[in-house]
Amino acid sequence: LAKTTQPISMDSYEGQEVNITCSHNNIATNDYITWYQQFPSQGPRFIIQGYKTKVTNEVASLFIPADRKSSTLSLPRVSLSDTAVYYCLVGSKGSQGNLIFGKGTKLSVKP
Amino acid sequence: GAVVSQHPSRVICKSGTSVKIECRSLDFQATTMFWYRQFPKQSLMLMATSNEGSKATYEQGVEKDKFLINHASLTLSTLTVTSAHPEDSSFYICSALGQGPYEQYFGPGTRLTVT
Numbered sequence: 312l313a314k315t316t317q318p319i320s321m322d323s324y325e326g327q328e329v330n331i332t333c334s335h336n337n338i339a340t341n342d343y344i345t346w347y348q349q350f351p352s353q354g355p356r357f358i359i360q361g362y363k364t365k366v367t368n369e370v371a372s373l374f375i376p377a378d379r380k381s382s383t384l385s386l387p388r389v390s391l392s393d394t395a396v397y398y399c400l401v402g403s404k405g406s407q408g409n410l411i412f413g414k415g416t417k418l419s420v421k422p
Numbered sequence: 423g424a425v426v427s428q429h430p431s432r433v434i435c436k437s438g439t440s441v442k443i444e445c446r447s448l449d450f451q452a453t454t455m456f457w458y459r460q461f462p463k464q465s466l467m468l469m470a471t472s473n474e475g476s477k478a479t480y481e482q483g484v485e486k487d488k489f490l491i492n493h494a495s496l497t498l499s500t501l502t503v504t505s506a507h508p509e510d511s512s513f514y515i516c517s518a519l520g521q522g523p524y525e526q527y528f529g530p531g532t533r534l535t536v537t
Contacts, residue, residue, distance in 0.1 A: 345526075354426075354515045354528035355466070398465070402526075410456075410517075410526060412466040 315399045320417045329386045331416050333399030336380045341403040344375060344382045349396045349415070358397070359384065386418075394420045424450045426518050428529035435506055435536055442502045443532045445516030451496035452518035456526070457489075460513040472499045506536040 316334040323329045335344065343362055347355035359366055361373040361382070372385040386393060396415040425448040435441045445455055453474045458466040470491050471479040478491035490502040499518075503510055517528040 347528075352513065352531065352533065354428075354517075354531045357525075357527070360525075411468060412458075414465050 314411070315401060315413045317397075317399055317413060317416045319414060320419065322419050322421065323389055324421050325390055326388050329389050329393075329418060329420075331384045331386075331397055331399075331418070332381060333384070334381045335399070335401045338379050338401050339403065342401040343403060344373065344379075345400050345402070345410075346371070346373065346382075346384045347398045347400065349398065355398060389418075389420045391420050391422060394418060424448075424518070424520050424525070424527045426452075426516065426527045426529040428514075428516055428532050430532060431530065432533040433535070435534070437507055437536055438505055440502055440504045441506060441534060442500055443514055443516075443534070445499045445501070445518070445529055447497045447518045447527070450518070450520060452499075452520070453496060454519040455493060455499040456517045456519075457491060457499075457501050458515045458517070460515060460531075466515060469501075503534065506534075508536045510534065511536045 343360055345360040346358040348358050349355045359368055359371045359373045361375050363375050366373045374383040396417050398412055398415040400410045402410050427446045429444045433441055455472040457469045459469050460466045468481050469484045472491045472493040474493045474496050480486045488504055493499040513531050513533055515531045517526045519526055
């Protein structure tokens with residue numbers, strides 16, 4: 312299973328755009344890249360998923376370069392409620408679907 | 423989107439007793455569910471993979487006789503912590519594999535405190 316590397320923490324201010332980059336050098340051909348958000352004492356919540364290029368939904372964008380060895384989660388105009396831990400994971404049903412969580416990135420949004 | 427529930431949300435039990443945690447997929451069938459454990463300020467650690475109708479697959483270092491997993495139906499998996507000890511106190515989270523290319527839906531978690 313591909314391992315991921317993310318910054319341990321990031322600070323931002325309300326209204327700013329936040330970009331969190333994740334490295335996954337050993338990503339397999341069948342692997343998808345998925346980002347989750349977790350608040351204290353809650354289960355992880357799905358944010359966005361992609362395989363290549365760019366994916367955008369109502370809360371975030373995901374940028375994936377051609378070699379797929381990294382990905383960047385972009386959160387536009389963050390608010391205080393976006394303070395959470397963000398996990399980048401790679402996996403596929405071909406790898407039995409289980410996810411190995413890295414340490415994640417603790418994002419702190421300040422007023 | 424798909425919803426996964428857990429029950430109870432929090433439980434306190436005495437050392438030496440057993441406690442069962444339920445994980446349900448509410449609006450979809452899940453042949454595969456996963457159980458994670460999370461200690462304070464740490465990441466989620468995969469404990470086991472639960473497949474409907476077959477034995478669970480445990481990660482290295484997780485005692486299968488202590489953490490009993492049963493996946494008797496396509497919407498329910500249970501984790502029973504047997505002979506609980508204070509060091510088993512943790513946040514237990516389940517997830518279910520969806521039908522798409524690759525989707526995993528997480529439950530809200532169960533806070534277990536062993537006194």
